Amino acid sequence: MTSRRDFLKKAGAASVAGATAVVGAPAIATSKTPIKWRLQTYAGPALAEHVIKPAIDAFNAAANGEMVIELYYADQLVPTGELFRAMQRGTIDAVQSDDDSIAAPVDVSVFGGYFPFATRYSLDVPVLFNQYGLADIWKEAYDEVEGVTWLSAGAWDPCHFATVDPINSVADLKGKRVFTFPTAGRFLSRFGVIPVTLPWEDVEVAMQTGELDGIAWSGITEDYTVGWADVTKYFLTNNISGAWCGSFFANSERWDALPPHLKTLFQLCMDSSHYYRQHWYWGGEAKLRVEGTKLELTTIPDAEWAQVENEAFKFWDEIAETSPRAKKVVEIFKKYNADMQKAGKPYRYS
DSSP states (O other), X not given: OHHHHHHHHHHHHHHHHHHHHHHTHHHHHHSSSOXXXXXXXXXXXXXXXXXXXXXXXHHHXXXXXXXXXXXXXXXXXXXXXXXXXXXXXXXXXXXXXXXXXTTOSSTTGGGSBOOTTSOSSTTHHHHHHHTSSHHHHHHHHHXXXXXXXXXXXXXXXXBEEEESXXXXXGGGGTTOEEEEOHHHHHHHGGGTOEEEOOOGGGHHHHHHHTSOSEEEEEOHHHHHHTTGGGTOOEEESOOSBSXXXXXXXXXXXXXXXXXXXXXXXXXXXXXXXXXXXXXXXXHHHHHHHHHOOSOEEEOOOHHHHHHHHHHHHHXXXXXXXXXXXXXXHHHHHHHHHHHHHHHOTTTOXX
């Protein structure tokens, strides 16, 4: 809180300084005074050690004094739900999060985070963006919003339930108070789940006090990494999405002011972050299911879980009606999943 208060006090001055920096960008790039950015991630400190800190550390080292990115964690400077507006105003320079959580005012924001059953595996996300056209759609959407530039999307872990009581059937979801993402919560409410929104850092205490019955925010790797495996007992192996879709964003003026070589360096570090998460999560999800000792695994039978998946496809069609661009995204999801199904093993097993 002290950091946040100090940040807000200095925000106005920082904005003025930032504007000056934009005007004088070419000179700054060659001066002894480094360009400084504040980047806030959606992740708390323990998780950020994996999902972003290695990439930012690498950037700062490779920038060789020309630029320094200061990394801040979940809600440290700005509440996650206010990150987009803060970045748009220039009081924060860059963000790593999903579109949904930061309330991005674009029609594709609903697809950020966990859009139910859009992906089966983490590799689906980069393929959808780089080979099936989602990157062009995201760029188009954010080009319509003043002040923020969408930079790159990547995959995180699948979305599973970690709960105090076991879930062995769809009926067991009813009445469960669950910390989850906005769109995932909207979908899960169809099965009686009660979505709860809290600051990330308050989740563990809320589990201990009984304010929450569970979490549908991550896979098992994060449950162990951030301490949620210590306050829950069961892990449901069924998931509502094979991978979280998150992105890097930047204040447009600050991004445009960077010299080309620093833009390229930042893009390479984003790619490095995406790659690290691919193997960290993929290996972690399997290893902790096999070797983890804190969470007991439960599974809803495939035939019963199919009703959840079928309901998701109805949800897709409802979202498709919200805008022509949303409809285009849903059509891509449908084509992609049909292609993967036709491709067969190992792309799809059922």
